[in-house]
Amino acid sequence: MARPFPFTAIVGQEEMKNALLVAAVDPTLGGVLIFGDRGTGKSTAVRALAQLLPEMKAVEGCPYHCDPARTAGACPKCSGDSKAKIASHMIPVPVVDLPLGATEDRVVGALDIERALAHGEKAFEPGLLARANRGFLYIDEVNLLEDHLVDLLLDVAASGENVVEREGLSVRHPARFVLVGSGNPEEGELRPQLLDRFGLSVDVKTPTDIATRVEAVKRRDAFDRDPAAFAAAFAADEERLRKKITAAKKLVPTIDVADETRRRVAELCVALGTDGLRGELTLLRAARSVAALEKAHTATMTHVKAIAMPALRHRLRRNPLDEVGSGVRIERALIEVMG
Amino acid sequence: MADENARSAVIWKDALVAADLIAVDPAGLGGVVLRAGPGPVRDAWLARLRAGLPKGAPVLRAPTDVGDGELLGGLDLSATLSSGRTVAQRGLLARSHGGVLLVAMAERLAQTPAAHIAAAIDAGEIVAERDGLTICSEARLAVIAIDEGLEEDDRPPAALRERTAFQLDLRGLTHRDLGLQDGDQPRPDITAARSRLASIITPDSLIEVLCTTCAALGVGSARAPLLALKAARAAAALAGRDVISDEDSALAARLVIAPRALHLPPAHAPDDEQADAEPETPEPEQPPEDQDSDQSPPNQPDDDKGDVRTLDDTVLEAALAALPPGLLAQLQANAQRLRAGQTGKVGEAQNTVKRGRPIGARRGDPRSGVRLDLLHTLRAAAPWQRLRKRTVAEDIVRPSLEIRRDDFRIKRFRDRKQTTTIFLVDASGSAALERLGEAKGAVELLLADCYIRRDEVALIAFRGVGADILLPPTRSLHRAKKELAALPGGGGTPLAAGIMAAGLLADEVRRKGRTPTLVLITDGRANVTREGLGGRAQAQNEAGIAARSIKAQGLRTLLVDNSNRPEPRAGQLADDMGALYLPLPRANSQMISNAVRASAPAAQAVRR
Numbered sequence: 001m002a003r004p005f006p007f008t009a010i011v012g013q014e015e016m017k018n019a020l021l022v023a024a025v026d027p028t029l030g031g032v033l034i035f036g037d038r039g040t041g042k043s044t045a046v047r048a049l050a051q052l053l054p055e056m057k058a059v060e061g062c063p064y065h066c067d068p069a070r071t072a073g074a075c076p077k078c079s080g081d082s083k084a085k086i087a088s089h090m091i092p093v094p095v096v097d098l099p100l101g102a103t104e105d106r107v108v109g110a111l112d113i114e115r116a117l118a119h120g121e122k123a124f125e126p127g128l129l130a131r132a133n134r135g136f137l138y139i140d141e142v143n144l145l146e147d148h149l150v151d152l153l154l155d156v157a158a159s160g161e162n163v164v165e166r167e168g169l170s171v172r173h174p175a176r177f178v179l180v181g182s183g184n185p186e187e188g189e190l191r192p193q194l195l196d197r198f199g200l201s202v203d204v205k206t207p208t209d210i211a212t213r214v215e216a217v218k219r220r221d222a223f224d225r226d227p228a229a230f231a232a233a234f235a236a237d238e239e240r241l242r243k244k245i246t247a248a249k250k251l252v253p254t255i256d257v258a259d260e261t262r263r264r265v266a267e268l269c270v271a272l273g274t275d276g277l278r279g280e281l282t283l284l285r286a287a288r289s290v291a292a293l294e295k296a297h298t299a300t301m302t303h304v305k306a307i308a309m310p311a312l313r314h315r316l317r318r319n320p321l322d323e324v325g326s327g328v329r330i331e332r333a334l335i336e337v338m339g
Numbered sequence: 340m341a342d343e344n345a346r347s348a349v350i351w352k353d354a355l356v357a358a359d360l361i362a363v364d365p366a367g368l369g370g371v372v373l374r375a376g377p378g379p380v381r382d383a384w385l386a387r388l389r390a391g392l393p394k395g396a397p398v399l400r401a402p403t404d405v406g407d408g409e410l411l412g413g414l415d416l417s418a419t420l421s422s423g424r425t426v427a428q429r430g431l432l433a434r435s436h437g438g439v440l441l442v443a444m445a446e447r448l449a450q451t452p453a454a455h456i457a458a459a460i461d462a463g464e465i466v467a468e469r470d471g472l473t474i475c476s477e478a479r480l481a482v483i484a485i486d487e488g489l490e491e492d493d494r495p496p497a498a499l500r501e502r503t504a505f506q507l508d509l510r511g512l513t514h515r516d517l518g519l520q521d522g523d524q525p526r527p528d529i530t531a532a533r534s535r536l537a538s539i540i541t542p543d544s545l546i547e548v549l550c551t552t553c554a555a556l557g558v559g560s561a562r563a564p565l566l567a568l569k570a571a572r573a574a575a576a577l578a579g580r581d582v583i584s585d586e587d588s589a590l591a592a593r594l595v596i597a598p599r600a601l602h603l604p605p606a607h608a609p610d611d612e613q614a615d616a617e618p619e620t621p622e623p624e625q626p627p628e629d630q631d632s633d634q635s636p637p638n639q640p641d642d643d644k645g646d647v648r649t650l651d652d653t654v655l656e657a658a659l660a661a662l663p664p665g666l667l668a669q670l671q672a673n674a675q676r677l678r679a680g681q682t683g684k685v686g687e688a689q690n691t692v693k694r695g696r697p698i699g700a701r702r703g704d705p706r707s708g709v710r711l712d713l714l715h716t717l718r719a720a721a722p723w724q725r726l727r728k729r730t731v732a733e734d735i736v737r738p739s740l741e742i743r744r745d746d747f748r749i750k751r752f753r754d755r756k757q758t759t760t761i762f763l764v765d766a767s768g769s770a771a772l773e774r775l776g777e778a779k780g781a782v783e784l785l786l787a788d789c790y791i792r793r794d795e796v797a798l799i800a801f802r803g804v805g806a807d808i809l810l811p812p813t814r815s816l817h818r819a820k821k822e823l824a825a826l827p828g829g830g831g832t833p834l835a836a837g838i839m840a841a842g843l844l845a846d847e848v849r850r851k852g853r854t855p856t857l858v859l860i861t862d863g864r865a866n867v868t869r870e871g872l873g874g875r876a877q878a879q880n881e882a883g884i885a886a887r888s889i890k891a892q893g894l895r896t897l898l899v900d901n902s903n904r905p906e907p908r909a910g911q912l913a914d915d916m917g918a919l920y921l922p923l924p925r926a927n928s929q930m931i932s933n934a935v936r937a938s939a940p941a942a943q944a945v946r947r
Contacts, residue, residue, distance in 0.1 A: 004462075036560070036807050037559050038497070039560025039561045041561065099455065141498075144450070169731050210547060213550040214550050217549070220561070221546070221565060224367065
C-alpha cells in the first residue's frame with residue numbers, strides 16, 4: 001500500500017485543513033465541500049486525512065463495519081439478537097472514493113454476479129455506500145456528478161440508510177458517512193440542494209506567495225523521492241494531531257455554549273440573510289468542534305469566528321450585481337456582531 | 340518556408356527529448372499528451388520512447404472505451420466459471436507498472452477511466468474493490484494520451500492533461516521532418532541516466548525559479564513546477580550531470596510550463612485592487628493590451644510582482660521562446676476555456692437519451708421513446724437465467740431466455756449542445772433611428788443564418804427605463820421577423836438593465852442545456868440606471884458592473900459598436916464583458932451580419 005502524503009506536511013491551505021479536522025471531530029456536521037483550482041492539494045488533503053484518523057472498532061466480517069458497541073443503527077445482522085460474543089477488530093476509518101461516472105449499481109450495491117452465475121443464488125453485493133459507512137465518502141469533481149446520483153446521495157445522506165429495491169433484492173443497511181466533495185467551480189456549479197447539505201465549504205486558491213509555493217513543491221518532491229523517510233520526519237506531528245482528534249471527539253458532547261453566544265450567532269445569520277436555520281445550527285456545532293480541538297470547555301465567539309467562513313459561505317444568497325464576495329460580507333457581519 | 344522547416348525541426352527535437360525523459364522517469368513525469376494523427380511521425384516517436392524503456396517494460400494499449408474491469412482488473416469470469424473458484428484478473432493499469440500505457444483517441448476518453456488513470460498516476464498504485472475482490476497493486480507508469488482531436492475544445496480530459504508532464508503537438512510534421520534529427524546525434528544512454536536519477540542534486544534556487552516562472556505565466560497548479568522539476572532532473576541525468584543546470588531547467592520550462600501558460604508575464608503592474616474583493620470569480624489576469632499588434636513575446640522581466648525579483652530570466656525566456664506564433668490566440672482560448680468552465684468538453688456536451696455519441700447504457704424503461712440497448716439487456720439478464728428457470732411453474736412454456744423488466748437497459752448518448760444567439764439591441768434615442776433600422780436588418784439576416792444551423796434566437800431590446808425580452812428563444816424565423824418589425828425606438832439608454840436581462844436569459848438558456856451566445860449592438864453610452872433614473876455616471880458605472888458579471892458567466896459575447904466613430908466607452912464595455920469588440924461605423928445590415936457571421940468561429944478563439 002502506497003503511503004499517502006502526511007496531513008501535517010501540507011503547506012498552507014489552513015482553512016481547508018481546519019475544516020477537514022472539524023468535520024472529522026464531528027461526523028454529523030454534514031461534511032466539507034472544497035472548491036478550488038486544480039493542483040491546490042484538495043485530493044492530497046482528503047487522502048492524508050484518511051491515514052491521520054484514529055482507527056475504529058468494527059464487527060469482524062460485517063460489510064458495513066458496524067460498531068460492536070452500538071446496536072442501534074447497525075445493519076440487520078449486527079443489530080439482531082446478539083447474545084453471542086461478536087468478534088471485533090480495529091480497522092482504519094474508511095475513506096471511499098466515488099469516482100465521477102460511477103454507475104448506480106456500484107454506488108448502492110447490486111446483485112452479486114459471481115454467486116448468481118456460479119451458484120444460482122440471489123445475493124447482495126454491497127456498493128460504495130456500504131463501504132463508506134462510518135467513514136468518509138469522497139467525491140472528486142462533485143459538481144460534475146450526474147443528477148440521478150446526486151439525488152440518490154442526498155436521499156441516503158439525509159436518512160443515513162441505503163435502501164435497495166431492485167433486481168428482486170430488498171436490502172436496507174446503514175450508510176452514515178461524512179461527505180467530502182471537491183471540484184472546480186469554473187467547470188460547473190453545484191446544484192443548490194446539494195450545496196446546502198454540506199456542513200462546511202472552503203475555497204482553496206493557488207497560493208500567490210512564491211515562498212509558500214516553493215515550499216509546497218519542495219516537500220512534495222522530497223516525498224516523491226523517498227516517501228518512507230518523508231513520512232518518518234512527520235510521524236511525530238501526525239501522532240500529535242491524531243491524539244488531538246481523539247481527545248476532541250471525546251470532548252465534543254460536553255462542550256457548552258453560552259446563551260449570549262447563541263444570540264450573537266443568530267444575529268450574525270440574520271445580518272447575512274442565510275436561508276433557514278441550518279446555518280445557525282451548523283455554525284454552533286462547528287464552533288463546538290473547534291473548541292474541542294483547542295481543549296476548551298465552552299465554545300465562545302472566538303471559536304465561532306474561526307469557523308464562520310466555511311460554515312456560512314455557501315449559504316448566502318447570490319447577488320449578481322454585488323461585486324463583494326461572500327467572504328467579505330461574512331467578515332463585515334462578523335465585525336458588526338462582535339462589536 | 341525555411342522558417343517552417345526550422346520550426347518543425349525544433350518541434351521534433353523537443354519531442355524526442357521528451358520521449359527520452361519519459362523513458363528515464365516514466366512514473367515521475369506521468370506521461371505525455373501526444374497530439375498527432377496516425378502516421379509515420381507518431382510511430383517514429385513511439386518507437387523512440389519504446390527503445391528507451393528498460394528491457395521488458397510493458398507498453399500496453401487501452402482503447403478509448405476501456406471499461407473499469409479492463410483498467411482495474413477484477414474477476415476473470417470465464418476462468419472462474421470453468422475452474423469453479425475465484426480467479427482474479429489483473430487490469431491494464433497494474434500490468435503497465437514500470438512501463439507505459441497508451442490511450443488511443445484520448446480526446447474521447449470518458450471521465451471515469453480518466454479518473455482511474457489519474458488516481459494511478461497520483462498514487463503509483465491502484466486500490467479498488469470489484470466483484471468481491473480487493474485489488475491492490477502497484478501501478479507506477481507513464482500515460483501516453485494520444486490525442487487525435489481536431490477541434491480546440493476536443494481535448495483529452497483535464498484530469499489527464501494536468502498530470503502528464505508534456506504536451507506535444509506533432510500534427511504539423513511530416514516524415515520529411517524526421518530525417519533532420521535522426522542519425523546525426525548519438526542516442527543518449529537512458530539506462531545510465533535512470534540509475535543516476537536518484538543522486539542528482541537539486542540547487543536550492545531552482546524550485547523557486549520554476550515556481551516564479553509558473554506564476555509569471557499564470558500557471559496556478561502546483562503540479563506544473565513539480566513536473567518541471569522532475570523533467571529538469573531527468574534532463575540532467577540524461578546529460579550526465581550531477582547537478583541540475585540552467586540548461587536543464589530551461590528545457591523543463593519550455594517543455595512543461597510553456598504549454599500550460601495562460602498569459603504572458605504582465606508588462607506593467609496589474610490592477611489588483613479588486614482581486615481580493617472577488618473571491619468567487621478567480622479569473623486569470625487579462626493578457627496585455629497590445630496583443631493585436633505585437634505577436635512576438637515581450638522580453639520584459641517580471642519586475643513588478645513585489646518581492647519576486649529572483650526570477651531567472653533564462654528560464655522564463657526559454658518558456659517564452661517556446662510559445663509558438665499564434666499562441667496569443669491560444670492563450671486567450673486557454674483563459675477563456677478556464678473562464679467559461681469548459682476545460683475539455685464538460686459543459687459543452689450534455690447527456691441525452693435520444694441522439695449523439697453513445698456513452699453506455701443504464702437501467703430504464705424502453706417505452707418512453709428511448710432506445711433499448713440489446714446487448715446490455717441480455718448481459719443484465721444472463722446471470723439470472725438459472726434462478727428464473729427454477730421459479731417458473733412447470734405448466735408454463737418457458738422461453739429459452741427470460742428477460743424481465745429489471746433487465747432493460749437503455750442507450751445513453753452525449754449530444755453537442757445547440758446554440759442560442761441572444762441579440763441585445765440598443766433601441767434608445769442615442770442609437771439613431773436609421774442605425775436602429777440597419778441593426779434590425781442585420782439581425783434578420785443573421786436569423787436566417789441561425790435558422791439554417793437549427794439554432795435558436797432571442798431578442799432583447801432596451802430603451803426608456805428598462806429592457807424587454809421582445810422575442811423569447813425561438814427557432815421560428817417568421818415569428819422573429821414579426822417581432823422585429825414592431826421594434827419601437829427612442830428614449831433613454833438603460834444599458835445596465837439590458838445587460839442584466841441578457842445575462843439572466845443566458846443563464847436560463849444554459850439551464851435548458853443550450854449554449855448561449857450574446858450579440859450586443861450599442862454605442863456603449865448609458866444614461867439610465869437600473870432603477871430607471873437618469874444620471875450618466877451612475878448608469879455607466881452600473882453597466883460596467885453588469886458587463887463584468889457577463890464575463891464571470893463566461894458567456895461568449897460579441898459587441899457591435901454602431902456609433903459614427905469607434906466609441907472608447909464601447910471598447911471599455913467590451914473589455915469589461917470579455918467580448919469581441921467590433922467597431923462598425925455607418926454599417927448597413929449586410930455589413931453587420933457579415934461581421935457577426937465572420938467572427939462567430941473566431942469569437943471562440945480570440946477574445947479581448
